[in-house]
Amino acid sequence: MTDSKNTFYITTPIYYVNGKPHIGHAYTTIVADTLARYHRQKGDETFFLMGTDENSQKNVEAAKKTGKEVGVYVDEMASVWRETWLNLGISFDRFIRTTSAEHKKAVCEFYQRVYDKGDIYPGEYEGLYCVGCEKFITESELDENGECPDHKKKPEAIKERNYFFKLTKYRDRLLEHIERHPEFIQPEKRRNEVVSYIKDFMEDFSISRQAMEWGIRLPTDEKHAIYVWFDALLNYLSGIGFVQDEIKFDKFWPADIQLIGKDIIKFHCAYWPAMLMSAGLPLPKTVFAHGFFTVDGDKMSKSLGNAVDPVELAKEYPFDAVRYFLLREIPFGEDGDFSLKRLQERYNADLANDLGNLVQRALNMIDKYCDGSVDRDIKIDMPFSVETVRLHIESLKFDQSIIETWKGVSWANKYIEDAKPWELHKSGEHEKIKEVLSRVYVVLADIAETLTPFMPETANKIKKLLSTEKLSPPSEPLFPRK
Ligand SMILES: [Zn+2]
Numbered sequence: 325m326t327d328s329k330n331t332f333y334i335t336t337p338i339y340y341v342n343g344k345p346h347i348g349h350a351y352t353t354i355v356a357d358t359l360a361r362y363h364r365q366k367g368d369e370t371f372f373l374m375g376t377d378e379n380s381q382k383n384v385e386a387a388k389k390t391g392k393e394v395g396v397y398v399d400e401m402a403s404v405w406r407e408t409w410l411n412l413g414i415s416f417d418r419f420i421r422t423t424s425a426e427h428k429k430a431v432c433e434f435y436q437r438v439y440d441k442g443d444i445y446p447g448e449y450e451g452l453y454c455v456g457c458e459k460f461i462t463e464s465e466l467d468e469n470g471e472c473p474d475h476k477k478k479p480e481a482i483k484e485r486n487y488f489f490k491l492t493k494y495r496d497r498l499l500e501h502i503e504r505h506p507e508f509i510q511p512e513k514r515r516n517e518v519v520s521y522i523k524d525f526m527e528d529f530s531i532s533r534q535a536m537e538w539g540i541r542l543p544t545d546e547k548h549a550i551y552v553w554f555d556a557l558l559n560y561l562s563g564i565g566f567v568q569d570e571i572k573f574d575k576f577w578p579a580d581i582q583l584i585g586k587d588i589i590k591f592h593c594a595y596w597p598a599m600l601m602s603a604g605l606p607l608p609k610t611v612f613a614h615g616f617f618t619v620d621g622d623k624m625s626k627s628l629g630n631a632v633d634p635v636e637l638a639k640e641y642p643f644d645a646v647r648y649f650l651l652r653e654i655p656f657g658e659d660g661d662f663s664l665k666r667l668q669e670r671y672n673a674d675l676a677n678d679l680g681n682l683v684q685r686a687l688n689m690i691d692k693y694c695d696g697s698v699d700r701d702i703k704i705d706m707p708f709s710v711e712t713v714r715l716h717i718e719s720l721k722f723d724q725s726i727i728e729t730w731k732g733v734s735w736a737n738k739y740i741e742d743a744k745p746w747e748l749h750k751s752g753e754h755e756k757i758k759e760v761l762s763r764v765y766v767v768l769a770d771i772a773e774t775l776t777p778f779m780p781e782t783a784n785k786i787k788k789l790l791s792t793e794k795l796s797p798p799s800e801p802l803f804p805r806k
Contacts (some may be wrong), residue, residue, distance in 0.1 A: 331370070332363035333576040337584050338375040338422065338427045338559050341401035342386035345408050347623065347662055348617055352583050354647050355614065355656065355722070359581065362717050362777035364415075371576045373563040374409065375420035376402045377556045379539040379549075379710035381455045394538055396422060408635060412643050413781065420563035422540075422555060431555050432543045432561035437603045439544060442791060443490045449530045452479035458552050460530065486548060487532040498522050501597065507610050510594050510720075511657040514586060514613045518593040520787035526594060557596045559607075579608040588614040612720060615659035624662075643673050644779035645803065651722040651778055668806055678733050679771075680803035683786055686736065686764045687797040689745050693754075696794035699762040700769075707735030707767060721800045722778070729774045736767045765790065 336356045339349055353374065355646060360372035378398040387397035398421075406419045438444055454461045456475030460482075467473045499522055502508055502515065509515040532548035533539070539549030558566075560579060565572040584592050589611075597607045619630045637646055649667045652674070654660030690698055708731035716725035743760040772786040782802060789798055 330368045330574055332360070332368040333371045333373070333564065333579045334359050334604070335365075335373045335560050335563070335579055335582045337588060338377040338420065338556055339405060340380050340382055341376050341378055341398055341405060342380070342382045345405060345474070345634060346424070346624065347619075347632035347634055347637070348585070350646070351617070351650050351654075352585065352614065353409060353412075353414055354650055355720075356583050357416075358647070358651065358722065358777045359717070359720075360415055360417075361780060362714075365776055366714075369575070371418070371564060373418050373420060373560065374414070374416040375418075375424065375563060376405050377552070377559075378421055378423040379555050380458055380534065380552045381538070382458065384538045385455065386602050394592075395423075412634060412638060415527060415780075418563050420559045422559055424562075426568060427559060427562040427636070428540050429568065431540050431550060431558050432564045433567045434558050434561065434599075434603055435543055435550065435554075438489065438599065439529045441602050441604075443493065443602045444487050444531065444544075446485060446489065447488045447528075447530070448483070449488075451481075453482045454479040471802050484534045486530045486534060488528045488543065489531045489554070489595075489599070491526060491528045491595065494601050495522060495526060497601055498594060498597055501607065501754050502593075505609075508597075508607065510610055510612045514589050514593070521590055522594055529595065533543075553591050553595065554599070557591065557599065578606040581610045581612055584613050585613060586615060589613050590605040612657070613671050614657055615654070617654075617660055617662045619662050620664075621661060641667065641671060641806070642781065642803070644782045645675055648675060648726070648779055652726045654662075655723050656720050671803065672729070672805055675803040676735060676801070676805045677728065679782075680801050682733055682737050682740075682764075683768065683789065683802055684797050685740065686761065686768060687789060687795055689740075689757075690761050690765065691796045693745055693749050693757045694761055694795075696796055698758060698765045698795065700765060702762040702766055704760070704763050704766060706732070706770060708732035708770075710770055710774055717777065725774075726778060729771055732767050732771050732774075733742055736764050740764060763794075 334356050336352050339345065356372060356374070360370050363370045369764065383398055383401075384394050387394040390397060402421050409416060447719045452461050452463070453459070454472040454475055454477065455789070456472060456477060461472060461479050461660065466479070467471070471478050499519065502519060506515070509518055531551045531554040532542050532545070533551060534548055536549035539552065540555050542548040542550055559574070560582065561577065582592065592611050617624055619632055621696050622628060622630055624631050634646065646667070649670050653666060690696060708728050712728045713725045716722070716728060739760070745757045745760055748757045768786065769790055772783050772790060775786075776783040785802060789795070
């Protein structure tokens with residue numbers, strides 16, 4: 325994932341603003357934030373881009389329902405999304421909006437390059453379109469009621485002249501790139517899906533829609549709006565200054581990792597690289613598609629009303645606990661189940677008992693038995709490997725990374741139990757107590773360091789406690805039991 329250059333560029337998909345963020349969006353965002361924080365900690369010049377997809381027809385429909393002008397609606401919703409992430413402590417460097425002037429300019433320039441390359445041609449489209457998916461859909465994809473299986477809605481029948489992108493021209497180059505760069509599409513399961521799509525199903529795609537009033541106009545034909553996906557994918561370029569800030573753009577492009585949900589691989593692993601090839605730009609190094617959640621075993625959906633709101637969750641639990649839970653519970657790339665019961669169990673066991681209690685207890689004893697002073701440079705054999713933690717993060721095995729760190733947590737708890745400083749105190753073995761607690765101290769210091777990308781607030785609290793001259797326990801538990 326990383327190479328010798330010391331910059332790191334990471335993106336999440338930009339989110340539609342026709343609803344509020346749910347836990348699925350928060351998951352992708354937390355992973356991106358963890359990686360961004362890890363690379364900053366490592367000293368890489370890092371750029372973490374997020375944003376909102378505002379030119380979608382879905383947003384127009386959502387605005388209509390509220391009786392608001394589309395422009396007013398997307399402004400309000402974009403700020404809801406931005407504020408949500410800020411309030412949850414997400415450390416993005418830029419929040420790009422696809423209605424911004426900068427984005428529109430980038431889209432028009434990009435379109436012109438592709439047009440000049442001869443990769444855009446007029447054609448007739450006749451078929452079905454699902455606004456929920458923002459994609460053309462075939463009869464065979466519909467369910468038994470003739471509806472989109474994801475949106476439970478009949479697609480619109482569309483017959484119009486529009487413009488097409490010569491996607492099929494890039495078939496061989498795409499397959500060759502994927503073959504030569506196995507790291508390009510991950511996990512492997514998704515790579516196989518993409519390869520089969522490119523080989524057997526891929527067709528040129530329409531990149532404009534007539535009679536759409538909302539959306540970026542086609543520079544070569546004002547009657548058309550640019551298809552929302554063609555526009556949206558370009559946020560990854562406009563967000564770092566494509567054609568407007570060349571120094572920044574050259575520094576960060578190509579992206580090191582683009583995180584997506586597994587439902588949008590076709591767009592990100594076929595359309596997107598072909599568009600970049602057409603415009604003569606290098607491809608992102610890795611597109612990683614993560615899995616989906618169920619909530620207590622059920623598919624999360626608006627109709628079921630079981631969407632988990634990360635803001636509500638953060639009122640019940642410290643957001644660090646939510647981060648910990650998602651990264652620890654679900655191997656990244658797999659599907660997972662989100663359960664409040666599991667969250668509570670892990671919170672109490674791993675955070676309140678294991679980590680929180682360790683910090684409280686260790687500092688309490690250092691205060692009580694050693695007058696707040698230990699040997700902070702004591703050399704010991706570390707019970708866990710900081711290097712292993714890093715390697716796991718770099719290969720996106722966040723659960724493994726946390727498991728490795730927890731070897732340190734478990735070791736320290738057991739070591740205190742076995743060494744029994746309170747008995748050493750009774751028998752007056754002060755040197756021994758100091759040695760025991762110094763060992764625990766240095767392990768805790770490494771734990772705080774390795775936890776920084778995962779649980780930034782908690783790690784900072786622990787670091788602060790460990791850096792005071794006279795050590796003392798926190799005034800309240802890091803994770804009160806629930
Ligand atoms: Zn649909």
